[in-house]
Amino acid sequence: MSDYNFAYLDEQTKRMIRRAILKGLAVPGYQVPFASREMPMPYGWGTGGVQVSAATLTPEDRLKVIDQGADDTTNAVSIRKFFERTAGVATTEMTQDATVIQTRHRIPEAELTEDQILVYQVPIPEPLRFLEPRETETRKMHSLQEYGLMHVKLYEDISQHGAISTAYAYPVRVAERYVMDPSPIPKFDNPKMEMAAIQLFGAGREQRIYAVPPYTRVVSLDFEDYPFEATKADHACDLCGAEDSYLDEVIMDDAGTRMFVCSDTDYCRSRREAAA
């Protein structure tokens, strides 16, 4: 513990990240640039989220880390251990017991409360990037609210596939102003973003931080004739029977037997325990 500063990062770096978080909260959905630091883990492991968590944690926090809904993947376990060691925080797998939740690609099924903070790991923060590779141009588009091309792209989906095919990282409009990438969560999770908890987003490689304060309006882009739908597999969970949770399709054996199970492992386990 004494080999590191609290939560690994030096104080000046944390101050810089903290200032970016405050500006992010003041302008919901706007991407604040920050000077991302090298972390002792590869970029794909959510270094942006890790830096935001490091700047946010206090010793009294209880941290939960999920990777696509699961607490037990290598990525989630490593990040949890990293903060146990460097920040001395307690950890938990139970959503309702956590004060800070760092997540990759999911929002927990259990409704989050005012006392919680959800930190997202973000690979590509710019929702307009696939339309326009130049940062100077995307900044201009955001400043002018030039979001027409984004709608055109979604509408092309409809004309080609009969529906909007974007299933992950489905763009949202935050507080009726900025179009934001919610990170590669399934669009099933989009409606949950209007929540009581504070949401912080960190992109390490792309060096961006953004935020959504509690109770902020978050609207998934759609069209009058093709309203947004928070879709999931049309099944119940084969383990706990939940019909309201996001499901992963898992191949069970060499014969190709398939099962649908909750992607949120804590939600599934707590439901099975309650039923037992």
Place this chain on the structure above:
Amino acid sequence: MDGSNLYAGGFRDAPVDAAHAFRAAMTAMARPGDIRRIAGAAPPAPLSVAAGTLLLTLCDPETRVHLGGAADNDAVRQWLSFHTGAPLCDAGEADFALGSWADLMPLSRYRIGTPEYPDRSATLIVECETLENVGAELSGPGIRDTARLSLPDAGALQGNAMLYPLGCDFFFTCGDRVAALPRSTTIRAEG
């Protein structure tokens, strides 16, 4: 304050004190109107504990600080310089400005960001004689329905909110308590 106190009044355990203070500041900014306790610093007069703690938590050699009116005295300047290394500046260049409302005005002096970089705007730390959940009605991001906060000048702050997404952001400090008002908040004056 005598010279020996210049080196006093900092955080006892900087990483942990700053973590606690930031959490209070962040929660305040995320929930406009919420009044939080924030402490850890013992700054020279006339600075409140809350204002001093915000300076130690957020300022360093990379941030320019403007001190307004009574806050701009030798003891404060030396304390700030010793503990943060933050350079002092005029209102127009400030990342952070500190003082009473009257000493900081007019608002038009401060950076409001640019259309491409609205984050490049000043944060004002306004020392208040009272800080209570009464007065102007607040709504918008971070607020479930509405909130109330004693604002120094609702009219001027409404003008700032009109600039959205540009504009300044505010911390209001009183003793060891802090509340915040980001530019995103809609303000309805009392009555």
